[in-house]
Amino acid sequence: MRYAVISDIHSNREALSRALDLIDGMQVDEIVCLGDIVGYGANPSECLALVRERTSLITLGNHDHAVNDPKAKYDFNTFARSAIRWTVAKMTIEEKSILRSLPFSISLDQFHFVHATPHQPEQWDYIFSAFEARLYERAFHERVCFVGHSHVPGIYSMNPKVLSYNSTGRFIINVGSIGQPRDGDPRLSYGIVDTVAGTYENFRLEYDVETAAAKILDAGLPKSLAERLFIGR
Numbered sequence: 001m002r003y004a005v006i007s008d009i010h011s012n013r014e015a016l017s018r019a020l021d022l023i024d025g026m027q028v029d030e031i032v033c034l035g036d037i038v039g040y041g042a043n044p045s046e047c048l049a050l051v052r053e054r055t056s057l058i059t060l061g062n063h064d065h066a067v068n069d070p071k072a073k074y075d076f077n078t079f080a081r082s083a084i085r086w087t088v089a090k091m092t093i094e095e096k097s098i099l100r101s102l103p104f105s106i107s108l109d110q111f112h113f114v115h116a117t118p119h120q121p122e123q124w125d126y127i128f129s130a131f132e133a134r135l136y137e138r139a140f141h142e143r144v145c146f147v148g149h150s151h152v153p154g155i156y157s158m159n160p161k162v163l164s165y166n167s168t169g170r171f172i173i174n175v176g177s178i179g180q181p182r183d184g185d186p187r188l189s190y191g192i193v194d195t196v197a198g199t200y201e202n203f204r205l206e207y208d209v210e211t212a213a214a215k216i217l218d219a220g221l222p223k224s225l226a227e228r229l230f231i232g233r
């Protein structure tokens with residue numbers, strides 16, 4: 001089986017369409033989406049529809065959750081908060097109820113899929129290092145746990161002596177973000193894991209940042225949300 005794992009689309013239709021076009025040519029059996037379909041960008045409804053056209057394997061992200069509970073306490077900054085308010089006003093009741101129905105995690109094959117962390121995913125904690133990743137070693141039973149949330153791609157081995165991906169070890173893998181990369185590289189990011197070949201690969205692709213950013217400005221969303229797309233921060 002070949003799985004494409006995408007995450008953190010954040011209402012960026014240009015990035016999502018580009019990623020899906022490429023994934024279509026990569027002999028993938030299933031696409032899994034780790035959530036945060038909405039928030040920050042200008043096309044929440046379009047992105048939700050596009051993701052659901054391609055897969056029913058979708059986990060809940062904190063921004064998806066916030067759309068249904070905007071008053072709840074999140075560690076969102078001012079810009080994220082105003083984007084959530086904008087998204088709440090923009091989406092239909094039906095679309096919001098689709099987001100509400102998403103599970104926190106999915107277990108499939110040898111993989112655990114979750115937006116933030118395998119332990120208490122509803123706390124929306126972040127994994128930024130191998131040290132932090134290893135704290136979750138016993139929080140999942142599958143071989144590999146795929147996460148998003150930080151928007152920074154990375155492969156974290158549960159064994160400090162193992163430095164790169166292999167088909168027998170245990171790993172937490174962050175696939176990065178489709179719609180708002182934050183590792184200083186503005187190209188969209190996703191991963192493909194192949195259970196037959198025993199490989200995992202992270203892909204980075206350029207997309208039409210200009211259009212995505214212009215839509216954010218036209219929508220009256222915070223300017224900084226458009227600017228950051230050009231620098232990947």
Ligand code: ZN
Pocket residue numbers: 008010036061063149150151
């Ligand atoms: Zn996110």
